[in-house]
Amino acid sequence: MRFNPKFILSICLFSLFGFAQEPLPENPKIGLVLSGGGAKGLAHIGVLKVIDSLGIRIDYIGGSSMGAVVGGLYATGYSGQQLDSIFRDIDFDVLLGDKVPRPSKTFQERKNAEKYAASLPLNDFKLKLPSSISRGQNVFNLLTKLTKDEWDINDFSKLSIPFYCIATNMETGEAIVLDKGNLAEAMSISSILPTLFQPIEKDGILLMDGGIANNYPVEILKAKNLDYIIGVNVQEDLLTKDEIKSVSEILSQINSFRSSEAMKAKKEMTDLFIEPNVEGYNVISFNKGSEIIEKGKKAVTPFLNELKRLKISQNFTKKNKKVNDIDTLKINGIDILGNEKYTDSYVLGKLRFRRGETLSFEDFNNGVNNLLATNNFDSFRYKFLSSENQEYDFIGTVRETANTSFLKLGVHYDQVLKSSVLLNFTKKQLLLKNDVLSLDFILGDNSRFNFDYYIDKGFYWSIGLNANYKRFRYDINPLFFDASLPEMLSSRIPTTLSDFTGSFFVETLIKKDFSLKIGATFKRLNMYASSPSLVTTFQDVKYQIVESDFSSTNATLKYDTLDDVYFPSSGFLFEGSGDLYLTGSKYDNFSQFLILKANIAKAFSINDRISILAGTEGGFMVGDDKISSLHFGLGGYAHNHLNNYSSFFGYDFFSLTGNSFVKAYFSADYEFYKRHHINISGNFTNIGNDIFLEKEWFTLPSYKGFAIGYGLETIFGPIELKFHWSPENDYSGAFVNLGYWF
Numbered sequence: 001m002r003f004n005p006k007f008i009l010s011i012c013l014f015s016l017f018g019f020a021q022e023p024l025p026e027n028p029k030i031g032l033v034l035s036g037g038g039a040k041g042l043a044h045i046g047v048l049k050v051i052d053s054l055g056i057r058i059d060y061i062g063g064s065s066m067g068a069v070v071g072g073l074y075a076t077g078y079s080g081q082q083l084d085s086i087f088r089d090i091d092f093d094v095l096l097g098d099k100v101p102r103p104s105k106t107f108q109e110r111k112n113a114e115k116y117a118a119s120l121p122l123n124d125f126k127l128k129l130p131s132s133i134s135r136g137q138n139v140f141n142l143l144t145k146l147t148k149d150e151w152d153i154n155d156f157s158k159l160s161i162p163f164y165c166i167a168t169n170m171e172t173g174e175a176i177v178l179d180k181g182n183l184a185e186a187m188s189i190s191s192i193l194p195t196l197f198q199p200i201e202k203d204g205i206l207l208m209d210g211g212i213a214n215n216y217p218v219e220i221l222k223a224k225n226l227d228y229i230i231g232v233n234v235q236e237d238l239l240t241k242d243e244i245k246s247v248s249e250i251l252s253q254i255n256s257f258r259s260s261e262a263m264k265a266k267k268e269m270t271d272l273f274i275e276p277n278v279e280g281y282n283v284i285s286f287n288k289g290s291e292i293i294e295k296g297k298k299a300v301t302p303f304l305n306e307l308k309r310l311k312i313s314q315n316f317t318k319k320n321k322k323v324n325d326i327d328t329l330k331i332n333g334i335d336i337l338g339n340e341k342y343t344d345s346y347v348l349g350k351l352r353f354r355r356g357e358t359l360s361f362e363d364f365n366n367g368v369n370n371l372l373a374t375n376n377f378d379s380f381r382y383k384f385l386s387s388e389n390q391e392y393d394f395i396g397t398v399r400e401t402a403n404t405s406f407l408k409l410g411v412h413y414d415q416v417l418k419s420s421v422l423l424n425f426t427k428k429q430l431l432l433k434n435d436v437l438s439l440d441f442i443l444g445d446n447s448r449f450n451f452d453y454y455i456d457k458g459f460y461w462s463i464g465l466n467a468n469y470k471r472f473r474y475d476i477n478p479l480f481f482d483a484s485l486p487e488m489l490s491s492r493i494p495t496t497l498s499d500f501t502g503s504f505f506v507e508t509l510i511k512k513d514f515s516l517k518i519g520a521t522f523k524r525l526n527m528y529a530s531s532p533s534l535v536t537t538f539q540d541v542k543y544q545i546v547e548s549d550f551s552s553t554n555a556t557l558k559y560d561t562l563d564d565v566y567f568p569s570s571g572f573l574f575e576g577s578g579d580l581y582l583t584g585s586k587y588d589n590f591s592q593f594l595i596l597k598a599n600i601a602k603a604f605s606i607n608d609r610i611s612i613l614a615g616t617e618g619g620f621m622v623g624d625d626k627i628s629s630l631h632f633g634l635g636g637y638a639h640n641h642l643n644n645y646s647s648f649f650g651y652d653f654f655s656l657t658g659n660s661f662v663k664a665y666f667s668a669d670y671e672f673y674k675r676h677h678i679n680i681s682g683n684f685t686n687i688g689n690d691i692f693l694e695k696e697w698f699t700l701p702s703y704k705g706f707a708i709g710y711g712l713e714t715i716f717g718p719i720e721l722k723f724h725w726s727p728e729n730d731y732s733g734a735f736v737n738l739g740y741w742f
C-alpha cells in the first residue's frame with residue numbers, strides 16, 4: 001500500500017491542532033500568572049496590552065516579584081495601556097535609589113548628606129556592610145498612591161480581579177502566599193530584589209522577594225477552579241560561565257537555580273505559555289523599559305489565533321479604570337506603631353501633620369521624606385482607612401534603626417586644599433534619644449578636623465556644639481590681608497593660614513526650611529607669609545600677618561529650598577548673618593565691630609534640561625576695620641569658604657579684598673545627558689573700603705569674570721572642570737574639583 005505524503009502531512013497537522021484546541025466551556029474562567037524578573041517583568045505590560053485589545057477577561061491573577069507589581073495593579077482595574085503610561089513616566093533612578101529630596105532634610109542633615117560618599121554601619125565597633133542599597137520607601141509610596149481606591153480592601157479576592165502574590169520567608173526559604181492585608185505593602189514585599197532593597201518584617205516573619213522561593217506561582221492558580229491558564233515567564237534559562245560578568249548576572253543566576261528546574265513541571269500546568277525574548281536585559285534594565293514592553297507585545301503574536309478563540313467564547317470588553325485623583329487627605333485619627341526610642345510627637349513632628357489637618361498627597365510624601373531623612377528609621381509603612389465624611393484614619397508603623405554608630409567616608413581634590421580623604425565617626429543617641437555626635441578626620445596634603453554635637457528638637461530650640469580646624473598653604477599676596485606690610489611683598493608668595501573655630505549655638509525652625517540660629521564663637525586665627533631673605537638664599541623670612549584670638553556673638557537667618565547645592569534647578573536661598581566681634585587678643589586698643597553679610601539666590605528651570613541660578617551677595621563692616629584679615633575676600637571657586645571669603649570667577653583665590661562688597665552672579669546649566677552638565681557662569685562685583693558710604697556699590701561693576709564648565713554627578717560627589725577668565729585683566733585659568741567639599 002502506498003502512502004500519499006500530503007495525506008500524511010494533513011493528518012499530522014489536523015492531529016496537532018485538534019489536540020491543542022480542546023473545546024472551551026461557555027464563558028470560560030481564565031487565570032493569569034506573571035513571573036518575576038525585575039525590569040524584565042515590564043514585558044508583562046506588553047502582553048496585557050494585547051490581551052486588553054482582544055477583549056479577554058481575566059478572572060484571577062497570581063504573580064511574583066515584578067509580576068506581583070504589574071499583576072496587582074492590573075487587578076485593581078488599570079488597563080495594560082494605563083500601566084504602560086504609568087511606568088514610562090517613572091524616574092527609576094529616583095524610585096529605586098530612595099533618594100530623599102534635599103528640601104525634606106533638616107539643615108544639619110543636608111550638611112552631612114553633602115559631605116560623605118559612603119556610610120557603613122558599626123556594630124560594637126565592628127564594620128558591617130549595609131543589607132541593601134535602598135529601603136524601598138519610594139516604591140511603597142508610589143504603590144500606595146496608585147492603589148488609593150483599594151485602601152479599604154483587606155481581602156485581595158475582593159479586588160476587581162482576585163489576586164495573590166508570593167513572598168519568601170528569609171529564615172526558612174518557604175514561599176508565603178500574600179492574599180490579604182495592605183495591597184501596596186504586599187506588592188512591595190513580593191518585589192524586594194536581594195541587595196537592592198532591604199527585607200521587611202511582617203507578623204514576626206522576615207520577608208523578601210517572592211521570586212526566590214516561587215518565581216512562577218502557577219500551582220496556586222491551578223487550585224482556583226479555573227478553565228484556562230495563561231502564563232507569562234520572563235525568567236531566562238541558566239547562564240553559561242562566559243555570560244556571568246556582572247553583579248546583576250550573578251544574582252540572576254543564583255535566583256534561577258531553583259526556578260529553572262521547577263519550570264518544567266510548571267509549564268505543563270499552563271494552557272498558554274508566553275515567553276518574551278528578554279535576552280540582553282537584566283533585572284535592573286529599567287532605563288530600557290519601553291523596549292522591554294514592546295518585547296512583551298511581540299511575544300503574543302504566535303498565539304493570536306488561540307487568544308481570539310478565548311475572546312469569542314467570553315464576549316467581554318475591557319473598560320479602563322477611572323482614576324479618581326485624591327487631591328487632599330483629611331486626617332481624622334492617627335496611630336503610630338513600632339516606636340520605642342522615639343515618641344509619637346517626634347514622628348509626627350517629622351511628618352509635619354496633626355489630627356484634623358487636611359493636606360495634599362504631595363505634602364504627605366514630603367512628610368515621609370522628612371521622617372526618613374533623619375536616618376533613624378529603616379522603614380515606614382502605613383495605611384489609610386476611610387472614616388466618615390471622606391476623612392481617613394492613618395496608621396503608621398516604623399521600624400527603628402538598630403545601628404546607631406557609623407563610619408562614613410569621603411574623598412576630595414581642589415587647588416587650595418589639595419587631595420583629601422575624609423574619615424568620619426558618627427554616633428546617634430549618645431546621651432539623648434535625639435542627639436548625634438560626628439567627628440571628621442581629614443587626612444591629606446592639608447589635614448583638618450571637624451567636631452559636631454547636635455540635639456535635634458525640630459521646631460523647638462535645638463542645641464549644637466562645633467569645633468573645627470583648617471590649615472593650608474597657598475601663594476597669596478600678603479597685602480591682601482594687611483596693607484601695612486612692606487611693599488616688597490606685593491607679589492604672590494607662599495602663605496600659610498590656620499583657623500581654629502569653636503562655637504555653641506541654639507537653632508529653631510520658624511517654618512519649614514526657615515531657621516534662626518544664635519550662638520557664640522571663639523576663633524584662633526594665624527596667618528604668615530614666607531619669602532626668601534634678601535641677605536641669604538639659605539633661609540626664608542617669616543612675615544606674621546595675624547596671630548590672634550577672637551570672640552564673637554552671631555546670628556544667622558536662613559531660608560533654603562534649593563533642590564541641589566551643586567546643580568540646582570529649583571528653589572530659593574536667603575542667608576543673612578551678623579557677627580559682633582567682642583575681643584581680639586593681640587590688638588592694642590581693640591574696639592568692637594560688626595560684620596553683616598547676605599546671600600540671595602533663585603533657581604528655576606527653563607525646561608527639563610536647562611536651568612538658571614541667579615543671585616546677589618554682599619556685606620560690610622561696622623566699627624573698627626583695622627583688622628583687615630577679617631575683611632571680605634573674593635576670588636577662585638570653592639564651596640567651603642574660610643571666614644568672609646567667597647568665590648569669584650576671573651580671578652585667582654584671594655585676589656580682591658575690602659571691608660565691603662556687593663556681587664551679582666548667574667549660572668546657566670544644561671544637563672545634556674543624565675547627570676552630565678555643561679554650564680556657563682558670570683559674576684560682577686564692586687569691592688573695596690566703605691563702598692556703601694561712597695555709593696560706589698551703585699555704579700557699574702569694577703570687576704567681572706566668566707566661566708564655562710563641565711560637571712558630572714557621581715556617588716563620590718561632583719566632578720567639576722571649569723575654565724574661567726576676566727576681560728579686564730586678560731586673566732584666564734582652570735578650576736578642578738573632585739568629590740564633595742568638606
